[in-house]
Amino acid sequence: MRLSNYLIPTLRDTPKEAQIVSHRYMLRAGMIQQASAGIYSWLPMGYRVLRKIEQIVREEQDAAGAQEVLMPTIQSADLWRESGRYDDYGKEMLRIQDRHERDMLYGPTNEELITDIFRTHVKSYRALPLNLYHIQWKFRDEVRPRFGIMRGREFLMKDAYSFDVDYEGAVRAYNKMFVAYLKTYARMGLRAIPMAADSGPIGGDMSHEFVILAETGESEVYCHKDWLEVDVLSQDIDINGDLQPVVDSFLSRYAATDEKHDPATCPVPEGDLIATRGIEVGHIFYFGTKYSEPLNARVTGPDGKDVPVHSGSYGVGVSRLVGGIIEASHDDRGIIWPESVAPFLVGLVNIKVGDDACTGVCEDLYRGFNNAGVECLYDDRDERTGAKLADMDLIGLPWQVIVGPRGVKNGVVEVKNRRTGETEEMSPEAVLSRFSG
């Protein structure tokens, strides 16, 4: 993509309304624009990151055997009256009347609707286990939306819903999602720690929040320092095997949110306990028959008797993760994207746009990257060198390839690693083969 023709409206100054670093950098890097309070438009580069995160979430859900569906954003109030949650949910639910004065709402979550789909089509335990998920926009009418997309009103969430004939099956489903979540976050370069948590308005008696540690986090969290050594991706876990020992092993390390942490009973010696702040990026619940009972979602079991299905729900805050990753990965010059979610792998900077030799090398590299399928953002703008390099650091692509007249005269360009700051001079051919590999 040529930057001269691409909408990345970077800002020099920090917008006043932005209180946390991810919000500041997302605005300054031209990733988002507020449409109204707590509601954002995603500009081209922001949307690329959002889609990469969404795709990682999707792949890990698919790998865990969940099936993707899509439920609508607007729901009828009737189902929520059936479950008893219509009045419970309070003012956070955006309530709507359509032209025929029917009560509708913008879904804040989908337990009712998915249970309705389930009860319509599934009648026998033989179709179980079943896990259905979707990645869809939700709306929660927060009193004071803030922190940009981290606490917006319209937000993108992945929510999965598992259905099993009994408690044991439901625990297996829960464990699958538990492991899928650890892998999902690890692939985004995040260390997300599962913490015992309250289940809130979703209900249920088993629940874990997945929390990334960050000083700007919204709540206090506590965990054993061993958590900082855990490397999920190096472990060879069979998602279709018996996951109980795997989950038990993870949970053997202490971690709890403020609500669940009690210094009096905490088993971790003081020197081993980390007390810091965290950002919730996912939440999983087992709630048994809380929805299947009132909504009458029953299946015939192996013994021929009807039983209400046992369910759980499993959420990932997809849009919130964009902010979460920035909170976890930045410096004072800007964002540092992990490669897996970077909007582009390489930023190509032409230091001297008027210079034929520089432009020739850049055009060759740009064509080479495109032909090799390497995602490249090419800064071909006629701007000051300092401004171009500052923009490139701000938007935080993992690699920068900087083409200037001095280097070109010697047949080399500079390759810079955004995270370490390390630079290396290489021939353009070597650059191409390095990134095309």
Added chain:
Amino acid sequence: MRLSNYLIPTLRDTPKEAQIVSHRYMLRAGMIQQASAGIYSWLPMGYRVLRKIEQIVREEQDAAGAQEVLMPTIQSADLWRESGRYDDYGKEMLRIQDRHERDMLYGPTNEELITDIFRTHVKSYRALPLNLYHIQWKFRDEVRPRFGIMRGREFLMKDAYSFDVDYEGAVRAYNKMFVAYLKTYARMGLRAIPMAADSGPIGGDMSHEFVILAETGESEVYCHKDWLEVDVLSQDIDINGDLQPVVDSFLSRYAATDEKHDPATCPVPEGDLIATRGIEVGHIFYFGTKYSEPLNARVTGPDGKDVPVHSGSYGVGVSRLVGGIIEASHDDRGIIWPESVAPFLVGLVNIKVGDDACTGVCEDLYRGFNNAGVECLYDDRDERTGAKLADMDLIGLPWQVIVGPRGVKNGVVEVKNRRTGETEEMSPEAVLSRFSG
């Protein structure tokens, strides 16, 4: 995907509420489920088709140089008051009050919001031409939603918005979208005919509807019979070249909607004129400064003077296309998916689930397809042969691989082309290499 474990709730009987073939087949094939009037959930197979269509639309927009963004579904009423359309839009607009009693709405279209993004960031003609698109859910509160997702209330639309410094630039942008649309539909196996059309509530003085011919269509359309011979994909059109001659050549063949057709002035001899019904699957508009004037979206031109930008908008009915393709491609046994949008390329049917030889061949084929990246739906259910074959015809995958005991004894399986009905016996190895090629 193993059908025994996959949510495709096919129906034997035709649901009473379905009046047109696409609605009937989408319900019978278990692709969608009504959530409330005119609002649908997409079940796994339906969602796969929706995503394939979306991806073709995206690729052709990207190829035409449009940049993908994402605007929210919920908008503030303020911008619509600025453009003057808040009162114009009538009851089709879903109006909402949030908890602070601010007037909001569920976007039926996005001219205002995209113009606000544009005016915030773009100040100079040097950033033009610019075309921004998104693929997002819209809501139009139809009085009588019907025909399933063909005329639903919540629907997925791709809408692009072009910005140019003058009329000539805007025509170039219009022509690019015109050609991109022809390619988009052709890739889905559709013949979509651009027809002179009224511009309705979007406004403007140049507009074409893209219409596919189908007797179940919502409106009368007229076109020269030469349109039936047009093959867009065989033409080598450079989307970045001068497209005026290309567009003129397409438009030299007569085509008009009922509103624009006048028998008295129609230039086509009676014998050459096709009068039939059509389904609108896209609509493009040039509306000049209709929104940039009231919303004050101005850029500095080459001469240093400020001018309002010239714009157009370009819509594709993404969810509606699922129905449109079925209307255009089916028989009395079910859907016939074009390969480019098929939920799976191959349906693998095990005729005798209890038979070890059959099951062995099926499992090998299934593993082989998966390893080769061939999308395969494997009917491993223990059901009657007739029901399984009827289901396979109903859901309409392009190819069926049928494995029965007689064939297996002779070392062959049957490969059936769903469209032509032609069958061929082949060894399992030959099947694998044919589809993996």
